[in-house]
Amino acid sequence: MTTPTSTNVDLTSKIPNNVGLSDDPKLQRALERWLPNYLEWWNDMGPTDFADKPVYLRTAISVDRGGWANYAHVKMPDYRWGIFLTPNEQEATIKCGDDAGAPAWNDVPGEHRNALRRIIVTQADTEPASVEQQRLLGHTAPSLYDLRNLFQVNVEEGRHLWAMVYLLHKYFGRDGRDEAEELLNRRSGDEDKPRILGAFNQPCDHWLSFFAFTMFTDRDGKYQLAALAESGFDPLARTTQFMLTEEAHHLFVGETGLGRIIKRTAQLEREDPNGDVRNQGGIDFDLIQRTINYWFTYSLDLFGGEISSNASNFFASGLKGRFREDRYEDHKALTGTYNLPVVEKDKLLEKEVPLRNAMNEILRDQYIKDCERALKRWNKHIAEEGSSTVLTLPSRRFHRHQGIYADHHFNPDGELISEDEWESNKSKWVLTPADNDYLVSIMKPCYEPGKFANWIAPPSKGLDGKELDFEYVKLHD
Amino acid sequence: MGAESNTDVTVDFEVDPGSYRHWKVSYDGAIARVAMDVDPNGGLRSDYELKLNSYDLGVDIELADIVRRMRFEHPEVRVVVMTSGNDKVFCAGANIQMLGSSTHGWKVNFCKFTNETRCEIEEATEASAQVYIAACNGTTAGGGYELALACKEIYLQDDGNSAVSLPEVPLLGVLPGTGGLTRLVDKRRIRRDRADVFSTTAEGMRGKRAVQWNLVDDVFPRSKFDEKIAARCEALVADAGELASGERKGVTLGKLGVESLDNGRKYSSVEVTWDDEARTATLTIEGPTAEDVALAERGAEAMHEAGDQLWALRAYRELDDALLHLRSNHPNVGLVVVRAKGDAKRVLAHDSALVKTRDHWFVREVLLHMGRVLRRMDNTSRSFFALGDAGTAFAGNLLELALASDRFYLLDDPDNVVHVGISDLSEGALPMSTGLTRIQARLYGEADKAEALVGRRDLLGPEDADDAGLVTMLLDDIDWDDDVRIAIEERVSLSPDALTGMEQNLRFVGPETPDSKIYARLSAWQNWIFIRPNATGPEGALTLYGRPERPAFDWRRV
Ligand SMILES: [Fe+2]
């Protein structure tokens, strides 16, 4: 068999990396095979119709200070999807579980191979999924600034897929390669080949959902990545640490995007003689609240079961830690308990769960706290604009599709309600088809540099020190 | 709450469709759909929840009832689709919390019963032309896949997620003990090295690879799944072979009408009494009456008409219930004295009427049912002593009870001649799980004696029976009481574990079949593993499953 050595050069220059790709022929071979399939997937399922437009993108080309944020106008298919691990400052150790403090693994321990592969595949599957969910949004962007942010998020999700696929190819042999293939075969929302997790199969067909998605669902990603950044499998920990730097931008897009809509809504409410936001072509607060309720709860599902033996195993064996594990004193968590309400005989009762089995819930707690912080900030803006509206986060039990609350109905305050009560109120509580129709009807593209759609306020400043009227996406030559 | 709590529940094995909590059965002509939809709060005990279509003994008792009624009450059904009423899970297997908190004896009884039900599904497919196919429309794990393996064909939904798996070894430190390992290699003929990989991969396999390895027969996309299954059912109905004769009008299995005694249960033709202190029980079965024989001799139609009141069906249903009751609810009883009362000549006449009409589907079902009950007896881990004293009639199908017993004492009293006899049923209609008749098994080392009995239909007096090799000990009326009493007392003084092991080894002479392997090999290993610290010790994998601690193994191979 002859090895096409000529492409090696192409490959390593195409894929910026700090994992020694040029000295790793095995990995090169694997990625060479995967790359064309990946590009095919990107062409089929990535953003539609903008392949030839230069986008002002940030590309990571190395992990040092200035290296990860290089801005330039790039056509998306030419984006250089790289592979980066955050460098280790000192000897890495296992951060949690029974072997906390022991040296970290640089290779996959056979004992944990299946669990690790499952963790990686589950995380990896979310990356291309969100690109698929968002692929049509380019046609209705409220500004070039927002259009560019969408594409930035998209290419980086593509890069996150690369990062995970690198781990599968490098450390998981044939099974890993098969899983990497499968990642390109599943499709968001497809009845027969759905993505693994529920939220990643939900339609995201307008910009309100896009911002809610990047606010709430990407934020789940942040917490999952942060928990994996504590993994005893060192390559996973370092990969996810680097992904977190990019994820922060996605959260910024979501939080400020929703914030700008909220601000605009408050302004339109004030401007309309009857306070009728829709009359002004805006997005009313009730609809925003329903959107929050919808995406926040679908995102809560992503954390997994409240009482989970998987979560316990992952923690016990050092595969997945808590958010900022270093801030805890006890890294074994063998003795503590966690109290949570469970439904027993149509009543909510407190139940004591061993701490390790509650690791998903502990991560969910951190996430909710983070979301509450954003809500507080939005409410401050609303008040500053003179509106009396207060947006809230629903209870974690509300509108759930996974976990111990999924088989029951709750109102947004978290009280158990009957199925009838749920049915007659759900259109008040979560996004309805009519909501989506209305949103789609007002979302007309706004592609003049410096202009913004009527339903959203401009951001306080441009990107990378550029003005707001900078041509973030060059739609015309 | 420690392990081994709450296992002092009395189990009732009699259920009917009106009382099912966990299954939905629907009929559409020749096709029946059996959907598992387990009620999480419907467990036999309250210390676990039956989540994700996981099962306990109660769920399986309903399944066994469904399978049995399908044959008797719905003879028009040719294809049975086993599927799930749960959107994501076909079946997650036996409930692990239930296993973790059960006594060893409970676990063993549970596994044995579920194994018997799986074998019954296979028998229905092979002998009754009711073909079971598994439509696995979601996760099919552990006992869930074992249930699918008991079906003739297995179809899995191809949604990128649904997998078949046997995670017992890697996750729980025990075996897929409900026939899983045996059926992988013996039934589906999966290569043993692949079976090794599969059985140690907790997440199992899905999609094309599951088909390539013959773990399933095919995979269908979610959107086409129901349609493809329906098409397969139609094809199977069209291909189905010749049916046994007789109008395929179902026979309702009515309530058994058991009367609870202080220390026993009394049915119409069967009575079981126990003495928990003496650790013995007496199981008495009353042979057919003159009217029962006359009815049978009127032919298949008359028997069909009599339905569940036909002696052969009624008495054996009662015997089955009595055996199950002893197994689950009277663990202290170590020895069961078996007595078959009645008239030997009548039993032979009755059997011969059955054999003559065995082409009729109903008579065939009655015979198959008798065979299953007798195999249940073979597999019951109690000592059985058959006592052939005055008034007994160990003849024909009732002789099988003596031959299924570990010993057969026969009275030799010229004033009270007790007869033994062989009927047409003794020669293959009621086989053991090894495929042998009980006469062949009894006379395994004396083939000439077995040969001499073929076709012999006259009644045998005590000495003839002894000469023929059918009797363990011939006792005259002077010795009878003392010898029998001493034999019983001696027996119940021996180690129950050693007796179980000894009996199971001695009962099943001769060849192995997949069925016998499931009980003798798979179950025996499973039962050993169940008591090993690596599974059920304080740091064992089964004990700690779902708990925050990880198991710690004793690495020494034993
Ligand atoms: Fe991502």
Ligand SMILES: [Fe+2]
């Ligand atoms: Fe993201």
